[in-house]
Amino acid sequence: MFETAWSVFGIGMVTIFLILGLVVLSGNLLIWAVNRFAATPPETDRPATRPQQTGIDEETIAVLVSAVEWATRGQGRITHIQEE
Amino acid sequence: MFETAWSVFGIGMVTIFLILGLVVLSGNLLIWAVNRFAATPPETDRPATRPQQTGIDEETIAVLVSAVEWATRGQGRITHIQEE
Amino acid sequence: MFETAWSVFGIGMVTIFLILGLVVLSGNLLIWAVNRFAATPPETDRPATRPQQTGIDEETIAVLVSAVEWATRGQGRITHIQEE
Amino acid sequence: MDFLRQLYDMTALGDLAVQPASLLMLAVAFFLLYLGIGKKYEPLLLVPIAFGMLLANFPGGGMDIVDQEVAKKMGLLELASEYGIMNLLYYSLIKTGLLPPIIFMGVGAMTDFGPMLRNLRLAFFGAAAQIGIFTVLFLAIWMDFTLPQAGALAIIGGADGPTAIYTAIRLAPELLGPIAIAAYSYMALVPVIIPFVVRLTTTKKELRINMKEQDKLFPTSRPIRNMRLVKVLFPLVLGTLVAMLVPSSVPLVGMLLFGNLIKEIGSTTERLHSAAAGPIMNTATIFLGLCVGATMTAETFLQAQTLKIVVAGFLAFAISVAGGIMAVKVYNLFARKKINPLIGATGLSAVPMASRVANELALKEDPTNHLLQYAMASNISGVIGSAVAAGVLLSMLSQYL
Amino acid sequence: MDFLRQLYDMTALGDLAVQPASLLMLAVAFFLLYLGIGKKYEPLLLVPIAFGMLLANFPGGGMDIVDQEVAKKMGLLELASEYGIMNLLYYSLIKTGLLPPIIFMGVGAMTDFGPMLRNLRLAFFGAAAQIGIFTVLFLAIWMDFTLPQAGALAIIGGADGPTAIYTAIRLAPELLGPIAIAAYSYMALVPVIIPFVVRLTTTKKELRINMKEQDKLFPTSRPIRNMRLVKVLFPLVLGTLVAMLVPSSVPLVGMLLFGNLIKEIGSTTERLHSAAAGPIMNTATIFLGLCVGATMTAETFLQAQTLKIVVAGFLAFAISVAGGIMAVKVYNLFARKKINPLIGATGLSAVPMASRVANELALKEDPTNHLLQYAMASNISGVIGSAVAAGVLLSMLSQYL
Amino acid sequence: MDFLRQLYDMTALGDLAVQPASLLMLAVAFFLLYLGIGKKYEPLLLVPIAFGMLLANFPGGGMDIVDQEVAKKMGLLELASEYGIMNLLYYSLIKTGLLPPIIFMGVGAMTDFGPMLRNLRLAFFGAAAQIGIFTVLFLAIWMDFTLPQAGALAIIGGADGPTAIYTAIRLAPELLGPIAIAAYSYMALVPVIIPFVVRLTTTKKELRINMKEQDKLFPTSRPIRNMRLVKVLFPLVLGTLVAMLVPSSVPLVGMLLFGNLIKEIGSTTERLHSAAAGPIMNTATIFLGLCVGATMTAETFLQAQTLKIVVAGFLAFAISVAGGIMAVKVYNLFARKKINPLIGATGLSAVPMASRVANELALKEDPTNHLLQYAMASNISGVIGSAVAAGVLLSMLSQYL
């Protein structure tokens, strides 16, 4: 049984590293391709859920929004962000 | 098999014409009966979804509302209509 | 069969009286225990569904709110209460 | 000629000629639709039930429920392919007893135990008003129903739809349709039945007993200093009590209290509460109604039994109301702090209609006598009372199946 | 080496080498996703169908539908444990015929019969535009399909998704995938198909017939003085009519009208309406799409049949449109009050896309000729027309199964 | 006397006297309710699980899950009629493996791959943090679990509820309850476990590595010029990759990505997205929780196994966290652009709790070191990592069932 466990261990970890490696690779490829062939609008994902303009950089806001969505499992929504 | 197909063709088209004919007939009868026996309120179906007063005639609005509802599969709602 | 019916009658009514009696008893015990050990906030159940301040006593409002909720099966909501 | 023959064969006209009773059933269905739509009698259930009945009684529509002896031998897939979607829905959702507990979860998710907790003493009168159930049991046996059938019929006196349906499914599925119709119809008729019984059994003086004044004269109730916590703990206490004494009512009472718990916990389980009180409840109501309606074909409905159920069901209601009133009157003989007998009447359940009717009756005698909040206490406890009664019936009568 | 062997065995690469046709299916799925997402062709159904197809065609994913001969011998639990969740969903929700009537309930809950009631006369032209169904029946038989298969194929000409799926499930489940794809694709292509047929069959002068002016010239229609009541009663009248003449269409039409009824009753049944038009409809759409997609494996899809279905389906659409137009033209020969032939074209159904396309075509010829509301009348009646056609096909062809 | 006897027989008291272990189970259920309600530990799942456990352990309530050997011989209808609604729900929704993929669809419909796409490189560390799964496999075998049981136990280290439940259903349904409880409890304890492991394995200096400063020092990441399109295409690319390499994870990963796709497509599929993320997700959560809870009767839970699962589950968590951290440390040895080891810890998954905990830990050392957005990258990739791990376990261990 331990022998099987070693196989599972090996194949499992290799597969996971392989897949996540390929995810990084193909993701970058995808971003490159989209930037190259379809880079029309400056980043505006989902204006509906977008809060009003603040001094905080776009990326941070995107992360905050997604974090709140996760944390509240879709119930919460950021409507206002203020820098301290 | 083609013989059966002829039967299906004949019975099918006759039935559809019959039913839609009866729909026209009974619908008119229904409208007549309702007008005759229960014609109290001037047409006010669903004030909740009704947009504010405009110069456009009632019928057109009703159709627009229903079209939008169909087109957006219930998601959209007319809140304002402006004549050009 | 009527004999069985008598059993069911007796056991049924005794059980119901027993259970609702115990509900009264244990309910009172629960209220006592909570008042004794966990009586921090003055009664504020569900501020979200709470209507604005009026001259009507809290209890009445709570009952009205719950009655409306029942009556409308959760669709309705009291937003304003005015004493006559 | 052959063409017309084929056309005629496709229509329902031939079947109707053979089975004209279907027309009568369609008329009954239209009448129920009129009650639900025009008269607004419990439209949330009467409309789907009546429409299900309509669908089931169009000859050849294939939307009627087949006999369980036939269905029992089939798997669900074969059943659906042989007898259509309504049988699939009925046998997987109703006959299994699934939907009533699901609806009870929704009821719990909409119930506020607050009024009952503020006047716990009055909850006791939700017990007396179940006596109609057990009294009509005798009548039903006398009417030649079997013991399980009698139990299913009697539960109409509990004045609670899902409880009645659950009990009927378990004890006498063959009577499900008429029992459901009787239960919901009489619940819709509570504004007629309660005043009728009240007039027969009470005096004007009794109806003028003012609960708030009594509260001021004999102040006892302690204030609740953390209602949120009490409301979270109460379903757990109540559930444990009921489960220990009448385990057979756990599917109903347990789901009711689960629904209530996820409501009272608040924001952290709000997602679950919104599902239980919204989409789950509404979907279950639609399919429960359509399927119950679909059981009512001419064969099963146009029988002497149906008339007996209608009569006995009414008596069960009336006796329950009277029982609640009598219990209050007896209490008043011994207690200094009097209780308005209308509080007994609302022990029937039929929440919240009964409370509103009681409130109106009280106001008619004394325009300052607002007893709605007191009525809700016994009213809600009546729901528990009838679920417990159902548990007793199931536990004691299943063996005679 | 042994390690790499085990790793390779776990992947889908070995299966792909054996069964390279899966790659072609994946390509088709991606193309359909492109149509649904990029081109916005009926995305609510094409996206789930295409994704279901994707899942089914990943070798070893276990998300493809197994043959019904295999499934028939198993209970649902065994089926799920042997063949996974997609088969469980497919055999319990699709193969039983459950979801299409459920979706029809949702369609009914979103349909407004108002425009049709205001121009009832035009409803008649929803009949002529079903002729494509019955014409293509001959073609399909000639193409070597069996009678039930021919019926399932022909119903594509009804231009109504759930109707096509329901008919295919009952008459030819083995063709479900391609028929559903064809039906939804052509519905998405209505903005191309209708102008194409209109150009072939009408003159500019005909397209300039202005319905509103005709109404002013020949005023006939009586005003409806209680639209709310008419809208509540109409589904009941319509349902009774259809049920009496074509009982086999009751599962579809009955559920459509139930959905419409709980919409039109208004606030008292709003809870039911919101469930039928919202969560029930959307959930049914997701699972219908995924399961229909999952039937399309290389084995079932990459066949000559699929091509035939695509060709015959297009013809069915085109002939239906032409039929509707011709009926108007014949009517215009005899009537003084002329009708725009576009009203005939929208009898096809494909609500509301067809009406919008017709409206645009009319406006192109005469910018004052707004005929949307008139088009909606025949458009909605076309839905009833195809459901009735489905009923006829089911009733007359099931015996050849 | 006879009367009291009958009364006593109806209650659960007799059963309790025979089977006092039920009391202990009720106590455990109340304790879990306390954790879910009072401590707010994963209330969305712990509350339904604990309530299901409560219902199952009231003797005579008929809400406990029967042995699968018994159930296997019955159809669903017979099962429901013999063993009640909880068995109907368990065997049709859980034992079939249906609900976990459905919940994954909902998870996908709520997941935003944005943070991961913006820091793709970090996704790689979601791999290392799965090592706890495969390490504990050895421990579990040593503890005398069978191979499939060991796999089901080990997946707790994936820190993902639905994945753990799906794997347990397929590999060791007899351990489903304790595994689910352990998985959700440890996920709730992430704010304790992560700091504990971090303190053991990292230095203050490492925790002060500031990701934003590193980004400024070594700017590499290209801006994404059409995020909407990338987000639509990414689930398709990711799905294809995973499906090709680990087909057995398609039911989980495929549904996750379908949910994500209908979210990212936007308004045209918004109806589907709202259903998947709302009513479907919430309904599935309720019934998953209740049914998983109902599997935990005294018989199945009060065993040495349960204790072993608790211990091994904790180790799996801790080793996964440590594995993620170590991978970052090794990376930092060779790379000039350093990564904060907390990014490795969040590879565990337990989204988004782990990221928030990591963020707080970083801020404690350096109040300007906001690394939430970086943590989310490895955090989300950890979900994919554990789903892939589950696929490997299912594919390699099913043969030993």
Ligand code: NA
């Ligand atoms: Na009652």
Ligand code: NA
């Ligand atoms: Na049509």
Ligand code: NA
């Ligand atoms: Na993980």
